[in-house]
Amino acid sequence: MQKRYRILRSISFAEPVGRRTLAQMLGMSERILRSETDFLKNQKLIDVKPSGMSVTNDGAALLQNMESMMREISGINETEEKLKQALGLEDVVVVQGDSDKEPWVKNELGRACAVRMKAALTGNNIIAVTGGSTMAAVADVLTPDISAKRQLLFVPARGGIGEDVANQANTICAKMAERTGGKHRVLYVPDQVSPEVYKSVVNEPSIKEVLTLIKQADIVLHGIGEAMTMAERRKTGKEEMEKIIRGHAVGEAFGYYFNEQGEIVHKVRTIGLQLEDLHRIRHVFAVAGGASKAKAIKAYMNTKPESTVLITDEGAAKQILAWR
Template identity: 80%
Template sequence: MLSLIEVQKKLLPDLLIIMQRRYQILRSISFMEPVGRRTLSQAMGLSERVLRSEVEFLKSQKLVDIKSSGMSITKTGSKLLQELEIMMREISGINEIEVQLKKKLNLEDVIVVPGNSDEEPWVKNELGRACALRMKACLTGNNIIAVTGGTTMAAVADALTADFSNDQQEVLFVAARGGIGEDVENQANTICAKMAERSGRKHRVLYVPDQVSPEVYKSVVTEPSIKEVLTLIKQANIVLHGIGDALVMAKRRKTKDEEMEKILQGHAVGEAFGYYFNEQGEVVHRVQTIGLHLKDLPHVEHVLAVAGGVSKAKAIKAYINSKPKSTVLITDEGAAKQILACS
């Protein structure tokens, strides 16, 4: 027997299109509030005329408030969003996308959030929220959570709340990497500290450069304070990490010309933990980094890889070709569809 949604798709497809549009408007307002109509129309790619009509309807249903500071979602609207989430995933086909992606990438599990973070900045917030929920489900009695840097990990930190863990669960956040010269707010140390602050838990930082020479590496890792943090990292039962575009990460690290040439000649498309991968998942270059390494991941119970956007599709697929068995991929609709479209 066909489900009600399947019947609606056949007999009332226009109704489902309107539902999806209004749901997306509500979601966008909830992430961007207070937000002006012009800003929202640009973010969603809708004309101001269409958006004005839809917002007036949502206001009449007491789902949004409109003030001089901008539009915001009401408590009724927020509750409706939560109730609609499962239904909208089925309507948009995201559930099926997850099944297909899990099979294609041979992963333990895949979580896909709606949208494309390349075009809709608030989608990164959804990635953060999805990762926070999955991380919470992974908690046991004693937990060490190793965290890398990047804007996506920063979004995960923003999604954490005081009810992240209960009194029976010990949680320690530890920076899995040193700094790589990017904005301080996106470095692992900063993100790790923010996660601890928002969840009311403890953290340990790793105040060392991310990339060093072999000589410096041998010296630094023997320092008692550094050695202690590295030991904690190796004991982590949960690892959160992003997946980078190879060339973007190489430039961020201010890679030397000869090494950049090696990355280019190797046709690297993805990067994680200082390893650069080609589309087949082969390591074409590796930098000497301090912190968590790829070889450490097979011993970790839960590895959560978070990355989204169509532009990251090749990087995600490249990394996943050499991922540890326990990896769960958390991505968005844009990247997922692009990966599935690739042969």
């Protein structure tokens, strides 16, 4: 039952999807997968066409009805409780799978974040969002109903770091606003600047206005990065890179690099939200998954604000709990 549920759920995320592609996604042989998809087809849970397999309305309804039961059977509810205790959090959401091995799990992280964000919305909301592929996944699953009788303003939490345009905070905010019927503002400044440029830029009227809005955010959506990955993405200089390595940094968020104990070993001068700003924000959603992010997540959680809700996957959760 778990195997068939996993196959059906994977088809729903990747549809229309071919059998070979799906087999690679699931790490399953095509022969075994063919047998299982034939069963799902005979039960009228999926359609099989030349363009690929897709989930029927009955299949989608079954997935929704089975979700809570499958979480219980797979032990996710218990994992969430253990992770709360291990990281000192009041709220944790764990989704099935490991986003390192199954890319579609990132969509599940996005969906879980969207559900929690919707529950936190009030009448007027300023939502600050960082960049990255995980935040882009959140944008992909937002729908117009999320803004019913609410005013949403999406603002980038910080400047850009030269990553792929689709994963920059400005682009993600624009997409979130488009998909929800909300509004957005842009912050066209680099993430990392010299002291001289920083003083000049932050006093520009248009930038100052956006920075004021960012500081007024009542919801923050952010990712957690691996230290070396983020340092390389920022094209960090030799001296700073040596400092990060010497400090044994494993995680990064908002330009701060943390070692395994959660101590800050390096800070980049960034324009936008700072770590100390998070402690006065009502709802902070940290979204990161994959076993490879486990150290980074654990390190950041040592300095997280009390309002933090961690949204992660089984891959990261199991790795963190294995270190207890």
